[in-house]
Amino acid sequence: MRIGIDLGGHTITMASLDNDLEICEILDLDTPPSRKLEDVAGVLENNMLYLLHGKDCEGIGIGIPGMMDRKRETVYKLPNFPGWEGIEVPRVLGEIMDLPVYMENDANCYALGEMYKGLGRGVGDFIVFTLGSGIGGGIISEGRLLIGSHGMAGELGHIATGGGSLCGCGATGHLETESGADGLERKAREKGFQPFVPSLWEDRKVADMGDLWDNAFDTLARAICSCIHILDPELIILGGGMSQAKGLLEDISPFIERYLVPSFLGKVGIRVSKLGNRAAVIGAASIVPGAH
Numbered sequence: 001m002r003i004g005i006d007l008g009g010h011t012i013t014m015a016s017l018d019n020d021l022e023i024c025e026i027l028d029l030d031t032p033p034s035r036k037l038e039d040v041a042g043v044l045e046n047n048m049l050y051l052l053h054g055k056d057c058e059g060i061g062i063g064i065p066g067m068m069d070r071k072r073e074t075v076y077k078l079p080n081f082p083g084w085e086g087i088e089v090p091r092v093l094g095e096i097m098d099l100p101v102y103m104e105n106d107a108n109c110y111a112l113g114e115m116y117k118g119l120g121r122g123v124g125d126f127i128v129f130t131l132g133s134g135i136g137g138g139i140i141s142e143g144r145l146l147i148g149s150h151g152m153a154g155e156l157g158h159i160a161t162g163g164g165s166l167c168g169c170g171a172t173g174h175l176e177t178e179s180g181a182d183g184l185e186r187k188a189r190e191k192g193f194q195p196f197v198p199s200l201w202e203d204r205k206v207a208d209m210g211d212l213w214d215n216a217f218d219t220l221a222r223a224i225c226s227c228i229h230i231l232d233p234e235l236i237i238l239g240g241g242m243s244q245a246k247g248l249l250e251d252i253s254p255f256i257e258r259y260l261v262p263s264f265l266g267k268v269g270i271r272v273s274k275l276g277n278r279a280a281v282i283g284a285a286s287i288v289p290g291a292h
């Protein structure tokens, strides 16, 4: 058995999985409002015993929404979790939980989950965009997760698409400020609309609303097409909460066709994840050595 954890700002998804990465039990837990490491550890500890049912556990894999060093020992940047930066999270959590703990970026975990159990099975080269409050990314190249020379590859939400809005990372004009849910809600508020993405999506055909989504899709399509042109993948997978909006793929397709080099048309599949939030916990569990 192994434990996979997807740490989010509002929800911690935690699951027990067997060594074939099949989920045995899965829990959606509230993230402690403080978001402090010791409080998060408390939630994990409280639910471990229930998930394991007395069975042996080989380790814990945790996906975190931020950047870390190449060795996956120290957190560099975790914008929404105060006090985690510079902390050796696997070591600290491992001491508290009394088990080996392994860490990976949450969107990279999502991509690994898709590789083992989702649309990415048997696909050597694919790219995942996780569309949520922000936008995450994971790149699988020749069957392996691409992590780059400093461990920070695949930060697709921070593709510089312009627009001038300040990003949570501290820089300006990044994809997630235009096309992430938080960015969309901020723009809706400025236009006097109710800043709630599900209702914004329902009302997207309202005339004044049009350019809100057009801008979000146009920006996302530029980022997707740039990634296709750089990496020539077989498949783009759209994951995260916003990807499940009915009709999203149909609405974004014309924008992608506008920006894609015609030679790629019909060669790259663009699909919506079927695993949903389970992808990240499966991927997180997969980084514990000895799976499958």
Ligand SMILES: [Zn+2]
Binding pocket: 157, 158, 167, 168, 169, 170, 171, 172, 174
């Ligand atoms: Zn950014």
